[in-house]
Amino acid sequence: MRTDMALVRCVRPLLFYRPPLQCCGALISRATLGTGVDAKPLIERNVRLGRPLSPHVGIYKFGNNMIMSITHRATGMMLAGGLVSFGIGMLITRDVNTMLSALQSLHLSPSIIFLEKLCCAFPFTYHTLNGLRHLAWDMAIGLNMPAIYRSSYVVLLLSLITTGIFAAWY
Structure with a gap:
């Protein structure tokens, strides 16, 4: 029993770990978001410095x-879409030859x-x-x-x- 509790104490922080948020190139603790700490000066400073609000696909080299x-x-x-379409077609016609004849009738x-x-x-x-x-x-x-x-x-x-x-x- 004692080893089970020790294992739970070791594993629980790993299961519930959430890394800090990154906004405008600066780290913000998750604890400050709901506590009334104002992040507005940080955001205004980053806008003034020309930093993006958050990383975007445009910063990556399209390789x-x-x-x-x-x-x-x-x-x-x-x-997957083709397989689903074929399956629906088979449910409707119940025969591959019927599906092929419908395609051939399109000329x-x-x-x-x-x-x-x-x-x-x-x-x-x-x-x-x-x-x-x-x-x-x-x-x-x-x-x-x-x-x-x-x-x-x-x-x-x-x-x-x-x-x-x-x-x-x-």
Whole structure:
């Protein structure tokens, strides 16, 4: 029993730790926010010095890693949306052949069909290859900056090649 209480006393501060707030480049204790301490002079001083109210995306260099991360998340959302749409279509029609005949009845041109194939294949290939890249990172492979940049270009190139192959093949 005594060791359980000692463990609770050691773990509780870790569970409820909240770092201090940062406003206008200066640290403000959370305890001062509800105690009547006026933060207005601090904010006015920071405005006078030209400091931003809070950090914003504009302070970051928009680089390769950021683009790859955003694209990975976007392709994941596209895949999830496509899976949900396919599931709803299957609930409505209950047959894949009915869905395919509905698409064929639209009489789309081959170029539009090829473009649709590209739009379906790219999220799958990119998300899969970038997921393999992340699995390599989980095994501590390629974590230095040159390897990260090199692997991002390899993932992008391979995903474009495999997308073209999938769209032309099927």
